[in-house]
Amino acid sequence: MNNPSFDPDIRRVAHLLADAARAAILPHFRSAALGTENKLSQGYDPVTVADRAAERAMRDILAAERPDDAILGEEFGAQAGTSGLTWVLDPIDGTRGFVSGTPTWGVLIAVSNGTGPFFGIIDQPYIGERFEGSPEGALLTHARGQNPLRTRKTAELSQAVLFTTFPEVGSEAEGKGFHAVAGHTQLTRYGMDCYAYALLAAGQVDLVIEAGLQAYDIQAPIALVEAAGGVVTDWQGGRAHEGGRAIAAANAVIHAQALAILKDY
Amino acid sequence: MNNPSFDPDIRRVAHLLADAARAAILPHFRSAALGTENKLSQGYDPVTVADRAAERAMRDILAAERPDDAILGEEFGAQAGTSGLTWVLDPIDGTRGFVSGTPTWGVLIAVSNGTGPFFGIIDQPYIGERFEGSPEGALLTHARGQNPLRTRKTAELSQAVLFTTFPEVGSEAEGKGFHAVAGHTQLTRYGMDCYAYALLAAGQVDLVIEAGLQAYDIQAPIALVEAAGGVVTDWQGGRAHEGGRAIAAANAVIHAQALAILKDY
Numbered sequence: 001m002n003n004p005s006f007d008p009d010i011r012r013v014a015h016l017l018a019d020a021a022r023a024a025i026l027p028h029f030r031s032a033a034l035g036t037e038n039k040l041s042q043g044y045d046p047v048t049v050a051d052r053a054a055e056r057a058m059r060d061i062l063a064a065e066r067p068d069d070a071i072l073g074e075e076f077g078a079q080a081g082t083s084g085l086t087w088v089l090d091p092i093d094g095t096r097g098f099v100s101g102t103p104t105w106g107v108l109i110a111v112s113n114g115t116g117p118f119f120g121i122i123d124q125p126y127i128g129e130r131f132e133g134s135p136e137g138a139l140l141t142h143a144r145g146q147n148p149l150r151t152r153k154t155a156e157l158s159q160a161v162l163f164t165t166f167p168e169v170g171s172e173a174e175g176k177g178f179h180a181v182a183g184h185t186q187l188t189r190y191g192m193d194c195y196a197y198a199l200l201a202a203g204q205v206d207l208v209i210e211a212g213l214q215a216y217d218i219q220a221p222i223a224l225v226e227a228a229g230g231v232v233t234d235w236q237g238g239r240a241h242e243g244g245r246a247i248a249a250a251n252a253v254i255h256a257q258a259l260a261i262l263k264d265y
Numbered sequence: 266m267n268n269p270s271f272d273p274d275i276r277r278v279a280h281l282l283a284d285a286a287r288a289a290i291l292p293h294f295r296s297a298a299l300g301t302e303n304k305l306s307q308g309y310d311p312v313t314v315a316d317r318a319a320e321r322a323m324r325d326i327l328a329a330e331r332p333d334d335a336i337l338g339e340e341f342g343a344q345a346g347t348s349g350l351t352w353v354l355d356p357i358d359g360t361r362g363f364v365s366g367t368p369t370w371g372v373l374i375a376v377s378n379g380t381g382p383f384f385g386i387i388d389q390p391y392i393g394e395r396f397e398g399s400p401e402g403a404l405l406t407h408a409r410g411q412n413p414l415r416t417r418k419t420a421e422l423s424q425a426v427l428f429t430t431f432p433e434v435g436s437e438a439e440g441k442g443f444h445a446v447a448g449h450t451q452l453t454r455y456g457m458d459c460y461a462y463a464l465l466a467a468g469q470v471d472l473v474i475e476a477g478l479q480a481y482d483i484q485a486p487i488a489l490v491e492a493a494g495g496v497v498t499d500w501q502g503g504r505a506h507e508g509g510r511a512i513a514a515a516n517a518v519i520h521a522q523a524l525a526i527l528k529d530y
Contacts, residue, residue, distance in 0.1 A: 191455040
């Protein structure tokens with residue numbers, strides 16, 4: 001777990017960001033309940049308020065702690081830097097899950113250099129789980145302690161568990177590609193948002209396939225899954241960190257089997 | 266919150282059952298991870314072990330505390346009683362969620378009399394949430410305290426959030442019926458297992474529609490949702506507590522709108 005090339009200050013600051021995002025978001029989660037009318041009709045949109053407050057809080061910390069790094073955020077766009085490092089932030093990934101009360105959304109924090117993300121956090125504030133991947137490995141921190149994370153060794157697509165967020169997946173062709181793979185798996189499940197990648201890193205599922213992603217949706221999952229032993233690419237086997245279509249797999253064997261189907265779509 | 270017709274001993278014992286089920290199940294949740302091969306190939310099936318251990322623990326408590334009541338359990342079947350009350354138990358509802366590591370499964374505990382369930386618990390041990398409905402009302406107990414639960418007042422299907430567990434729903438006709446309703450809603454989501462009913466009771470979503478249910482799948486959700494102000498029926502508007510097809514709605518208005526579509530399937 002020692003890698004001299006990994007600057008521990010990145011981890012320190014990343015946890016400050018995740019803590020700040022939790023504090024900004026949690027008061028708004030499930031807040032418009034208890035018999036109120038439709039949330040929007042009250043003029044209060046909890047997910048937008050929480051999203052913006054969390055990204056603002058994270059940017060304030062970066063301004064103080066890492067002023068030379070660039071930032072790419074879902075809410076407030078890109079800010080240039082001079083260090084060669086970019087913090088890639090999605091304060092609430094899975095806003096439809098958030099507005100439905102499901103604890104499947106997450107705070108995504110990645111750090112990338114010229115070649116892609118090498119550090120990533122998926123934080124689920126309501127459950128209180130923080131999944132983290134770095135060159136030193138992957139771990140889960142929760143109220144009861146810490147666990148190392150390691151992807152599964154499933155070697156046959158017919159034994160694999162596949163996740164995506166919604167059955168349409170993306171375009172019609174993307175939906176067909178996903179379901180072509182799904183037809184070969186043991187189990188296909190929906191609705192987990194970014195939490196599906198956390199489950200993949202934790203050795204619970206074998207594949208996550210999505211489309212229509214932004215860079216800030218996928219960079220933290222890439223760093224986490226790779227640190228836990230998995231493989232993440234686009235549907236042609238190339239880099240996925242700019243967004244678009246992504247396949248995350250527990251290992252290279254299952255990745256190759258799914259990609260052999262996906263690449264035709 | 267005082268209803269002289271509700272025996273507080275039922276609540277006391279129900280919480281003993283839920284506590285025992287938590288203790289029996291949690292050691293097995295996500296246990297076959299960390300790079301092991303396929304769970305079944307190791308000869309250890311965590312969900313079956315946990316399911317049976319939890320129901321055994323709950324039956325042992327009932328034998329000591331409520332020997333005159335009947336029991337209907339998912340794992341060990343029916344046991345007759347003399348009191349007119351039946352404890353209806355599903356130790357792990359959502360086994361596919363359980364084996365995928367998603368915190369969407371739950372321990373279901375209901376108590377019914379000749380007319381149906383009047384007390385119900387949906388317990389999510391990993392998150393640490395216990396949703397409870399009785400003639401005295403509905404509440405959520407979690408690590409940070411307790412909240413009363415109340416369903417939403419959404420009055421238009423076009424503003425409703427609809428949940429079910431998987432997109433096929435059931436038979437081909439049942440799938441068509443579900444998607445006919447889904448086409449009129451604001452948002453349709455999947456993958457929450459029994460947790461969807463908890464979210465409905467908590468005022469987060471408006472509709473849950475399922476098919477192919479057993480009595481032990483739906484009795485606790487019925488008692489919880491009704492206690493929070495919602496309506497649960499079959500797809501023809503009749504009682505749902507024997508299982509089959511169910512629609513749970515946040516209120517009578519949204520229920521009528523969805524039922525007008527569903528009843529043709």
